[in-house]
Amino acid sequence: MDNEKKLVEQITPMDVDFAQWYTDIVKKAELIDYSSVRGCMIIRPYAYAMWENIQKDLDKRFKELGHENVYMPMFIPESLLQKEKDHVEGFAPEVAWVTQGGNEELTERLCVRPTSETLFCEHYAKVVQSYKDLPKLYNQWCSVVRWEKTTRPFLRTTEFLWQEGHTIHATKEEAEAETIQMLNVYADHAEQMLAMPVVRGQKTEKEKFAGAEATYTIEALMHDGKALQAGTSHYFGTNFAEAFGIQFSDKDGKLKHVHQTSWGFTTRSIGAIIMVHGDDNGLKMPPRIAPIQVVITPVAQHKEGVLDKARELKERISKIARVKLDDSDKMPGWKFAEYEMKGVPVRLEIGPKDIEKNQVVLVRRDTREKIVVSMDELETKIPALLDDIHNSMLEAAKAVRELKTSVAKTMDEFKDIVENKTGFVKAMWCGDRDCEDKIKEETGATSRCMPFAQENLSDTCVCCGKKAKHMVYWGRAY
Amino acid sequence: MDNEKKLVEQITPMDVDFAQWYTDIVKKAELIDYSSVRGCMIIRPYAYAMWENIQKDLDKRFKELGHENVYMPMFIPESLLQKEKDHVEGFAPEVAWVTQGGNEELTERLCVRPTSETLFCEHYAKVVQSYKDLPKLYNQWCSVVRWEKTTRPFLRTTEFLWQEGHTIHATKEEAEAETIQMLNVYADHAEQMLAMPVVRGQKTEKEKFAGAEATYTIEALMHDGKALQAGTSHYFGTNFAEAFGIQFSDKDGKLKHVHQTSWGFTTRSIGAIIMVHGDDNGLKMPPRIAPIQVVITPVAQHKEGVLDKARELKERISKIARVKLDDSDKMPGWKFAEYEMKGVPVRLEIGPKDIEKNQVVLVRRDTREKIVVSMDELETKIPALLDDIHNSMLEAAKAVRELKTSVAKTMDEFKDIVENKTGFVKAMWCGDRDCEDKIKEETGATSRCMPFAQENLSDTCVCCGKKAKHMVYWGRAY
Numbered sequence: 001m002d003n004e005k006k007l008v009e010q011i012t013p014m015d016v017d018f019a020q021w022y023t024d025i026v027k028k029a030e031l032i033d034y035s036s037v038r039g040c041m042i043i044r045p046y047a048y049a050m051w052e053n054i055q056k057d058l059d060k061r062f063k064e065l066g067h068e069n070v071y072m073p074m075f076i077p078e079s080l081l082q083k084e085k086d087h088v089e090g091f092a093p094e095v096a097w098v099t100q101g102g103n104e105e106l107t108e109r110l111c112v113r114p115t116s117e118t119l120f121c122e123h124y125a126k127v128v129q130s131y132k133d134l135p136k137l138y139n140q141w142c143s144v145v146r147w148e149k150t151t152r153p154f155l156r157t158t159e160f161l162w163q164e165g166h167t168i169h170a171t172k173e174e175a176e177a178e179t180i181q182m183l184n185v186y187a188d189h190a191e192q193m194l195a196m197p198v199v200r201g202q203k204t205e206k207e208k209f210a211g212a213e214a215t216y217t218i219e220a221l222m223h224d225g226k227a228l229q230a231g232t233s234h235y236f237g238t239n240f241a242e243a244f245g246i247q248f249s250d251k252d253g254k255l256k257h258v259h260q261t262s263w264g265f266t267t268r269s270i271g272a273i274i275m276v277h278g279d280d281n282g283l284k285m286p287p288r289i290a291p292i293q294v295v296i297t298p299v300a301q302h303k304e305g306v307l308d309k310a311r312e313l314k315e316r317i318s319k320i321a322r323v324k325l326d327d328s329d330k331m332p333g334w335k336f337a338e339y340e341m342k343g344v345p346v347r348l349e350i351g352p353k354d355i356e357k358n359q360v361v362l363v364r365r366d367t368r369e370k371i372v373v374s375m376d377e378l379e380t381k382i383p384a385l386l387d388d389i390h391n392s393m394l395e396a397a398k399a400v401r402e403l404k405t406s407v408a409k410t411m412d413e414f415k416d417i418v419e420n421k422t423g424f425v426k427a428m429w430c431g432d433r434d435c436e437d438k439i440k441e442e443t444g445a446t447s448r449c450m451p452f453a454q455e456n457l458s459d460t461c462v463c464c465g466k467k468a469k470h471m472v473y474w475g476r477a478y
Numbered sequence: 479m480d481n482e483k484k485l486v487e488q489i490t491p492m493d494v495d496f497a498q499w500y501t502d503i504v505k506k507a508e509l510i511d512y513s514s515v516r517g518c519m520i521i522r523p524y525a526y527a528m529w530e531n532i533q534k535d536l537d538k539r540f541k542e543l544g545h546e547n548v549y550m551p552m553f554i555p556e557s558l559l560q561k562e563k564d565h566v567e568g569f570a571p572e573v574a575w576v577t578q579g580g581n582e583e584l585t586e587r588l589c590v591r592p593t594s595e596t597l598f599c600e601h602y603a604k605v606v607q608s609y610k611d612l613p614k615l616y617n618q619w620c621s622v623v624r625w626e627k628t629t630r631p632f633l634r635t636t637e638f639l640w641q642e643g644h645t646i647h648a649t650k651e652e653a654e655a656e657t658i659q660m661l662n663v664y665a666d667h668a669e670q671m672l673a674m675p676v677v678r679g680q681k682t683e684k685e686k687f688a689g690a691e692a693t694y695t696i697e698a699l700m701h702d703g704k705a706l707q708a709g710t711s712h713y714f715g716t717n718f719a720e721a722f723g724i725q726f727s728d729k730d731g732k733l734k735h736v737h738q739t740s741w742g743f744t745t746r747s748i749g750a751i752i753m754v755h756g757d758d759n760g761l762k763m764p765p766r767i768a769p770i771q772v773v774i775t776p777v778a779q780h781k782e783g784v785l786d787k788a789r790e791l792k793e794r795i796s797k798i799a800r801v802k803l804d805d806s807d808k809m810p811g812w813k814f815a816e817y818e819m820k821g822v823p824v825r826l827e828i829g830p831k832d833i834e835k836n837q838v839v840l841v842r843r844d845t846r847e848k849i850v851v852s853m854d855e856l857e858t859k860i861p862a863l864l865d866d867i868h869n870s871m872l873e874a875a876k877a878v879r880e881l882k883t884s885v886a887k888t889m890d891e892f893k894d895i896v897e898n899k900t901g902f903v904k905a906m907w908c909g910d911r912d913c914e915d916k917i918k919e920e921t922g923a924t925s926r927c928m929p930f931a932q933e934n935l936s937d938t939c940v941c942c943g944k945k946a947k948h949m950v951y952w953g954r955a956y
Contacts, residue, residue, distance in 0.1 A: 033601055036558055037588065040551035042601050045616070048547050069526050073518035074552075074590075074621060074637055075574075080514055096553075097578040098590065101636075102571055102625040110515065112552075112576065112590070123511055123520050138523070142621070143552060147579040158579075159552055 011341075013280045018224040019152075025274055026153045029283050029342050039151040039158030043267070046342065049291035050270055051161060055141065057193050057289070058163065058265060061185050067137040067165060072119040074142070075110040080118045084243040087117060090210020094146045096158075112145040117211065117236075117262060120166040121244035124258070131170050131250050134258065135178075139165040154271030155228075155478050162266035168246060168258040172237070175259035179235040182263040183216040186231035194269065195286040195393040196220050196276050197401055198230055199424070199473055201449030206436055209262075213237040219448045219473060221401045222275035225422025227448045227475035230272050233263035271478070276397050277366075283343030284365055286393060287386040293321040294382060295344045297335045299351030301327060309355050313348070313378070321382055340365060345389050346382065366393055409458050411442065414474075418443045424475050428468035430461035439463055445474040489819075491758045496702040497630075503752055504631045507761050507820050517629040517636030521745070524820065527769035528748055529639060533619065535671050535767070536641065536743060539663050545615040545643060550597040552620070553588035558596045562721040565595060568688020572624045574636075590623040595689065595714075595740055598644040599722035602736070609648050609728050612736065613656075617643040632749030633706075633956050640744035646724060646736040650715070653737035657713040660741040661694040664709035672747065673764040673871040674698050674754050675879055676708055677902075677951055679927030684914055687740075691715040697926045697951060699879045700753035703900025705926045705953035708750050711741035749956070754875050755844075761821030762843055764871060765864040771799040772860060773822045775813045777829030779805060787833050791826070791856070799860055818843060823867050824860065844871055887936050889920065892952075896921045902953050906946035908939035916941055917952065926951040 010028060014021040026032050031047035043051065059069075075098060082088045095111040113119070124136060141163045151157050165182060169175040183200060190196045198218035208215035212234040220230045240246070241257035250256050277284040287293055294317055298310045310325055317323040324344075326335050339347055349361040360378070362371045366389050373381045404423025408414035417425050425445060429435060439462075440446055450470040461468050488506060492499040504510050509525035521529065537547075553576060560566045573589040591597070602614060619641045629635050643660060647653040661678060668674045676696035686693035690712040698708045718724070719735035728734050755762040765771055772795055776788045788803055795801040802822075804813050817825055827839040838856070840849045844867050851859045882901025886892035895903050903923060907913060917940075918924050928948040939946050 033604060035551050035597065036555055036600060037551040037553045037597075040553060042551070042597075043549040045546035045548055048549055051549075052547065068523035069530065070523055071521035071526055071529075071621075071639060073513050073515040073520070074623070075515045075518060077514055094580050096576045096580075096588075098574045099577045100575040100587075102573070104625075109578075110574075119513065119515075119520075122514060126511060143549075145552070147582075161549060 011280060011282065014223060014278075021278075021280070022271075022274060023153070025278055025282055025341075031270070031274075032153045037158075039148055041153050041157055043161070046291055047270055050273070050285075050289055051267060053289035053291070054189075054193065054265075054269060055163070058185070058189055059141075061189065062139050062163075062165065065137070065181070065185070067139045067167075070138045070140055071142070072113075072116050072123070072140060074113050076113055076116075076118055078109045078111065080122060081111055083118060083121075084211050084240050086239070087211035091115065091146075094148070096145050096147055113142075114144055114146045115262075115264070116140065116142075116144075116164055117166065117240060118244075120262075121240045121246060121260075124168055125244050125246045128168065128246060128248050128258065131248055134248060135167055135169045135174065137165075137167045137178075139163055152271075154267055154274075160267050162264050165261070165263045167261045168241070169260070170248065170250065170256070170258065172259050175237075175261050176235055179214070179216060179233045179261045179263070182261070183218065183231070183233040186233070186263070186265055187218045189265075190218060190220065190230055190269075191394060193286065193288045194273055194276075195288075195390050195397060196230070196272060197394060197398045199449060199451050200453075201451035201473065203232075203449055204436060204447045204472070206433055207447055209234045211236060211239055213239065217449050220272050220276060221404060221424055221475070222272070222478070223278070223400065224275070225404050225476075227424065227473075227477040228268070228272050228275070229448070229477065230269055231263070231265045234261060236260040236262070277393055278343070281337075282341030284393065285343035285345055287345040287390050290343070290345050291322060292324045292339075292342070292344045293386055294323045294346045294348055295339045296323065296325040296348045296350065297332060297339070298325075298327060299332060299349055299354075303352050305355060306350065306352060310350055313350065313360070313375070317348075317378060317382060320379055321386065346385060364389055366396070407457055408462055411439075411463060414439070414445070414462060415443050418445050418476065422476070424448070424473050426455070426457060426471060426473060427462035428456075428458050428460060429470050429472045430464055430466045431469040432461075432464070432466075435461055435463035439474065443474075444476050446477055448473040448475050448477065489758060489760065492701060492756075499756075499758070500749075500752060501631070503756055503760055503819075509748070510631045515636075517626055519631050519635055521639070524769055525748055528751070528763075528767055529745060531767035531769070532667075532671065532743075532747060533641070536663070536667055537619075539667065540617050540641075540643065543615070543659070543663070545617045545645075548616050548618055549620070550591075550594050550601070550618060552591050554591055554594075554596055556587045556589065558600060559589055561596060561599075562689050562718050564717070565689035569593065569624075572626070574623050574625055591620075592622055592624045593740075593742070594618065594620075594622075594642055595644065595718060596722075598740075599718050599724060599738075602646055603722050603724045606646065606724060606726050606736065609726055612726060613645055613647045613652065615643075615645045615656075617641055630749075632745055632752075638745050640742050643739070643741045645739045646719070647738070648726065648728065648734070648736070650737050653715075653739050654713055657692070657694060657711045657739045657741070660739070661696065661709070661711040664711070664741070664743055665696045667743075668696060668698065668708055668747075669872060671764065671766045672751055672754075673766075673868050673875060674708070674750060675872060675876045677927060677929050678931075679929035679951065681710075681927055682914060682925045682950070684911055685925055687712045689714060689717055691717065695927050697953075698750050698754060699882060699902055699953070700750070700956070701756070701878065702753070703882050703954075705902065705951075705955040706746070706750050706753070707926070707955065708747055709741070709743045712739060714738040714740070755871055756821070759815075760819030762871065763821035763823055765823040765868050768821070768823050769800065770802045770817075770820070770822045771864055772801045772824045772826055773817045774801065774803040774826045774828065775810060775817070776803075776805060777810060777827055777832075781830050783833060784828065784830060788828055791828065791838070791853070795826075795856060795860060798857055799864065824863060842867060844874070885935055886940055889917075889941060892917070892923070892940060893921050896923050896954065900954070902926070902951050904933070904935060904949060904951060905940035906934075906936050906938060907948050907950045908942055908944045909947035910939075910942070910944075913939055913941035921952075922954050923952040924955055926953050926955065
């Protein structure tokens with residue numbers, strides 16, 4: 001147990017220093033390694049396997065809705081980036097510039113894509129002629145670069161992995177429906193795969209994406225009471241289509257501009273998973289994306305028959321779950337601590353006594369509950385247990401969010417919540433940018449979203465007292 | 479049939495101008511689009527779906543052999559690139575340099591990765607301590623950039639997609655076995671998935687990878703008689719380990735350097751597929767990676783019952799193959815030409831008469847043979863037909879390669895083959911760089927590989943007449 005203690009002691013408790021707790025987990029659970037490349041991180045196998053499971057689920061959802069994958073160049077010539085005015089203003093200050101290729105000085109700088117609207121637009125302008133060519137529902141899996149001043153693993157890095165969907169449509173209605181549909185895909189994925197409850201809503205004018213008419217978002221709440229934007233979906237209207245000349249001849253014979261959307265989901269989600277579910281013993285992996293769902297740790301594995309039985313169980317369980325057998329010569333206590341740190345949802349213990357009784361012990365990572373199960377029932381009990389863990393984790397996260405969601409009717413209440421209770425603040429807003437700015441200045445909280453599920457908390461803006469237009473979720477955010 | 483003719487006439491016959499034939503296909507089959515980014519291409523949905531099928535098969539093979547996926551940064555600081563002398567000499571002249579981030583001038587240039595040995599090495603040096611940490615079997619799917627002067631879609635582009643495996647081992651024997659194992663994975667994938675026969679062998683000193691002890695390759699032969707390197711696997715010995723200080727304490731307590739490999743397979747393979755299988759009507763997709771394996775083209779689809787039956791068949795076939803129903807109002811002849819261009823392995827025709835007879839007509843893309851099949855037998859006939867097409871395409875490609883593989887015993891024979899017959903030249907070589915250089919100078923052919931299957935064609939070098947050491951495949955190459 002000395003080893004177990006040692007491993008656990010190396011994590012800073014989250015109440016002592018949340019930021020350090022987070023950093024400890026990403027290192028000790030072997031999710032990332034720092035590199036000599038400023039602001040970039042190495043995604044190690046355990047974290048990359050999470051990302052692959054996330055990708056697999058999202059990609060399947062996208063394709064079932066008719067989307068196709070493509071690959072666009074990673075470079076954008078400066079002149080192309082500049083075609084849409086708001087867009088370039090939003091991104092130009094934070095891009096990396098390639099100025100030399102081989103030994104030649106480039107005549108035009110190329111930026112490393114921070115996002116690919118401009119490239120998709122240039123392509124769409126060439127391949128779309130008629131309403132018969134619409135809609136185009138494209139998606140791309142890639143990495144993008146934004147030159148960040150301060151970085152944190154997964155949450156804010158110079159380079160990160162994501163998918164970016166870019167679609168064009170004949171009508172405003174279709175494009176708006178697509179924007180909302182994809183936001184719902186993200187929300188459903190977050191809840192059904194990541195066990196992470198999210199608030200669905202629309203960003204304010206101030207917080208929307210550079211070049212968009214409307215930005216929709218899913219917002220999650222972390223253990224420390226800070227909000228995290230976990231996915232966004234944008235409606236562009238014809239802004240880009242006009243800048244790039246993406247036109248089609250419609251059924252009525254008239255030449256029209258397409259209506260456009262884009263939507264993205266990133267490796268930030270891994271940071272959110274850590275901060276929504278983790279505890280002072282380490283990660284808690286949502287079972288449906290856990291790289292290892294069940295780890296078998298034999299007890300007294302040197303005794304005859306124990307390892308053989310463990311291998312037999314591994315073979316059986318591999319047909320129903322992602323399973324690992326740890327038959328290394330590490331002490332059991334050390335193994336327990338390691339897989340708690342890595343958040344493996346179920347630990348299966350098997351020793352000579354269990355074999356005698358034809359049973360195994362299943363230990364839940366989320367509640368640490370131990371369950372004795374007959375060896376004959378593994379094929380039904382394990383999938384049911386994984387589902388139960390998923391549901392419990394989702395409910396637990398919802399409960400934390402409820403506890404940390406408060407209503408503010410005055411600025412004093414607002415400040416008090418942000419300072420002392422933390423979490424989401426629900427408050428009415430008049431819709432004026434001045435009030436939004438003032439709230440940020442006085443409390444440090446930004447508007448997270450105007451939720452689709454509006455409530456009438458009061459008739460007046462929490463800031464200026466004028467007539468309220470929207471109920472808004474506010475909070476300090478990652 | 480006017481439309482069909484028009485579509486087909488737009489492809490330049492390969493005998494008239496092979497390069498133009500290739501360019502016509504990549505455009506007309508909607509594989510790529512050019513972009514305003516110099517030397518970069520847009521991989522359109524149809525080609526990207528090929529790549530996804532290639533990825534899926536390779537990734538499965540890698541994982542079955544114990545490899546894990548990771549993600550390394552896309553930037554390499556100049557000082558890191560310079561750590562291994564041969565490596566930097568090989569790559570520095572052809573990389574893209576980032577010199578500005580946001581508004582700041584960087585103090586150290588970053589190159590966009592042309593390959594990631596240096597990043598993997600830096601990471602391995604940190605995470606490996608003991609023989610218990612070995613082997614590390616890592617792989618990465620990403621894009622890389624090499625600043626090319628002249629580019630061609632898939633074959634040579636400034637940016638391309640690939641996977642790069644990087645492994646480290648405790649012993650030379652293990653690392654060498656890994657190098658050969660992964661080359662065989664590529665060869666098996668090429669033959670079993672792409673229907674593309676390849677020659678397996680070792681590169682000469684002149685042609686090996688920058689920094690490697692030994693480079694192994696699979697070489698394929700294109701329709702025009704030029705060779706194409708379709709995958710490589712490198713053994714590095716301890717070259718990088720020494721430069722980066724990757725050491726481990728072995729079982730005997732001694733500190734040792736790891737033995738290292740890397741291996742890569744790229745989107746070039748799509749260019750190879752086009753040039754190994756295509757004809758003057760367009761692409762021929764190898765069935766096992768074809769995005770669409772069966773296309774249903776209804777005949778007289780306005781007649782009652784035809785479209786209903788076509789939809790019913792689509793539903794059934796979707797359980798055994800990747801199927802598309804084209805119920806657009808294009809003329810049948812136009813559809814035929816379009817799917818020939820796109821190389822869909824099987825076209826299924828169904829019209830009122832077929833329905834009456836409870837049959838469908840299956841048309842093979844590779845031989846244009848028509849087969850009448852009972853509707854009751856689709857579930858067995860279609861998979862069998864796809865396998866048969868795969869085998870026929872592989873055999874046809876082998877036959878072409880045999881026809882275009884010649885033995886040269888004198889330099890005159892050598893020149894004659896390269897000039898007039900084209901294809902692979904098998905010839906003995908003394909092992910001296912001077913002869914290799916002279917052969918290239920006089921014939922334009924480079925050494926493709928020293929095949930594992932050596933033959934003793936004669937006792938003397940084709941160039942200098944001294945004692946021969948190796949039988950070599952030579953050829954002009956992409």
